[in-house]
Amino acid sequence: MTGMKGILSNRIRTLRFLNGEMSQAELGQRVGVTRQTIAAIEAGKYSPSLEAAFRIAHVFDVPLAEVFQWET
């Protein structure tokens, strides 16, 4: 199996803005991770687990694909 090169991007910053400028700390609290972990995910420095990704989408009430995109 050959590795597929790509970048995992996200729209968390935009979605936080659209949800009343939700803070990273509040999102982290609702997802069950620290503020620093949300900051790392948002900056693309850490790829969350599938469960955390679904939880983030659930908080914003949008499908997972609206939060995370895989760009090749």
Place this chain on the structure above:
Amino acid sequence: MPYREKTAWLYLIAMAATFGPYFMIVAANPPREALPNLRQLSLYAVTAGVQMLILGVGHLYLRRVSPQEAHTPPDERDLAITRHAISSAYYVMIAGMILVGGIMPFTARGWSLVNAAIAMIAIAQIVQHGIVVLSYRRQQG
């Protein structure tokens, strides 16, 4: 700075402040190989005691300045960083134990062996906490 990065810094500082001087003293004034060597044993005891003291006071201070973070359980990123750090330190420790337990006994004895074992444990600890710090630095948002 995440709470767990602060505690990793604390371990690194405690290690540098105690085992740094310990190995400098040992290198400058090698102990007699005979066991037991009470002077060398007491030097090690003082080093370990001071390290525990620094860690105890440091943890109390960190808990006092950020009580909420101190009681927050580790999240998935914290656990992933911890796993990575421990597995890396494990390989360092295994390599060290092979060196100290399997190779060094042919050429060294007494306190040389004991200090080499202490050094390997210290290096493994530095690798573990160093990787924790580096991982948090790299993933900083």
